[in-house]
Amino acid sequence: MTNLIKNFFFNFDKNSSWHSYNYGGKYVYFRGYLNNVNARDFLEKFTHTNFNDIKNLLNLLDGHFSLICITNDYAFACVDRIRSYPVLWTKMDNELIVSDKSKSLLKYCKDIDLYSVKSFSLSGYTIGDKTLYANIKQLKPGNFIWFEDDEIIEDRYNDWRLFEKTKYNKSFSDLNLVNENILKKLIKSANGRQIVVPLSAGMDSRFIASGLRHFNYMNVICVSYGIKNNKDAFVAKEIAEKLNYDWIFIKYSSSQFSKAFQSEDYKKYVDYCDSLTSIHFAGEYLMLASLKNNKKINKDAIFVNGQSGDFISGNHMPNELVGLDKINKLNDELFYKLYLKKHYKHWKETNNDENKAIIISLLKKELEGLKEKNNFNYASAYEYMEFIDRQSKYVINGQRTYEYFGYDWRLPLWDNDYLNFWANTENKNKINQNLYINTLKKYNWCGVWKEIDINPKIISPSWIIPVRFILKTFFYFFGKKNWYEFERKYLDYFMTTTCCYGPWPYLKIVFDKRGHDSPIGWIIEHYLNLKNINWKGEPIDK
Secondary structure, three states, rough: EEEEOOOOOEEEOOOOOOEEEEOOOOOEEEEEEOOOHHHHHHHHHHHOOHHHHHHHHOOOEEEEEEEEEOOOHHHHHEOOOOOOOOOEEEEOOOOOEEEOOOOHOOOOOOOOOOHHHHHHHHHOOOOOOOEEOOOOEEEOEEEEEEEEEEEEEEEEEEOOOOOOOOOEEOHHHHHHHHHHHHHHHHHHHOOOOEEEEEEOOOOOHHHHHHHHHHHOOEEEEEEEEEEEHHHHHHHHHHHHHHHOOEEHHHEOHHHHHHHHOOHHHHHHHHHHHOOOOEOOOOHHHHHHHHHOOOOOOOOEEEEEEEOHHHHHOOOOHHHHHHOOOOOOHHHHHHHHHHHHHOOOEEEEOOOOOHHHHHHHHEEEEHHHHHOOOOOHHHHHHHHHHHHHHHHHHHHHHHHHHHHHOOOOOEHHHOOOHHHHHHHHHHHHHHHHHHHHHHHHHHHHHHOOOOOOOOOOOOOOOOOOHHHHHHHHHHHHHOOOOHHHHHHHHHHHHHHHOOOOOOOOOOHOOOOOOEEEOHHHHHHHHHHHHHHOEEOOOEEOOO
């Protein structure tokens, strides 16, 4: 625990890759990377600033980071524009305690937030600046907390400007230029080090891999994982061969994942990923463990995935909300209906009116704040709220997996330039990812966009194909909805690429009556149980 100014304490995990800089008895703790400045030289500026200037200074940083500054007169903590490295804090009497890990704060605050755990049980993440515990908060994207004269001020230095007054109808060439720029920044940052691209059958990781090859960066390895003959591996191998990159496949099985899930190392991994705001990103643990243990990649390799090109380019924006800017009760109801259907669905039994009312009460605070924007519209509000909650907590938490195994990472599709570009793009260009998809296909980097299918329908494992065909034929008389529910309950166990049902016996899944939507529900339950909370979001009596 570090303190310099009275009543401010910074408790950090020494295994979390924090860099400490001492500037004449004033300290800056930095985690992450910067694209545009030398960290040691630039960070000194934060030791002789003030509250009025801090926002401008933070906005000069281009990269992904968390930053803590401690002097004799003031202290502050901040996260970057996407909250890529979480920071937690709590106030005890007149003391401010800041940390990057949950355990260091749980000894001060153990009362759960009943509303937060209810929403968490259905989604796997919290809402707003809340954590699972009543007196522990987290910094939202682009936010900082300032401490001076025993006064705490939480403020925002940067906001994803989805409500800009002026939107532009961007062209293919506009986007291609930005695509090239973020790849050049990635290459400069990598500085010749080996880049590992987790490659799938979709667009985003293909964008990264083809972009690196487009600029002749050859120190690249592509890796795919999952059950044998899954579509991601099938397509990824073809892409890697076309790009002349080495390709590694890590085969998964349910028994393999179950064994790992019960191990002490996996428990340490879950603990490392825990910031009290989301579940961990389970799918890549086996892949990283295999690469690390078998020494298949360089020790200083950098992982670069495609998170989250599909979201930022418009794929999650409901068409029903596009053009909807008149604020009224009916539009609010439509907004909440679509939002809850997409993100709060993991247990059918608790997806009831009572819990929906709790979730809406939390979401309402965020939505009402957005309605104050001059250019408010429901489509942008939908994207913004998913960004603040699901993306910045659960999705980006996937980067913890790379860190746990000792590797650096980069997120080019969350680059500042990309955030700015899509914030200034008309929503009509984002419908069905129109601009994104057509730009990538038009420029067809390295010939992998027109010649190789994107997300083809390939069923695996192979033995389930005839079984599924027979059963689906039978369900012709019962409708698609009933078929999808049957497939989810009885077949997904075998078809899920990452084998994340593995820790639980098949019969337990089949005979469970709570109505899971995916393996995520079971992972949420396991995570909550570790904190003596049940799957409904209620305290477990000890």
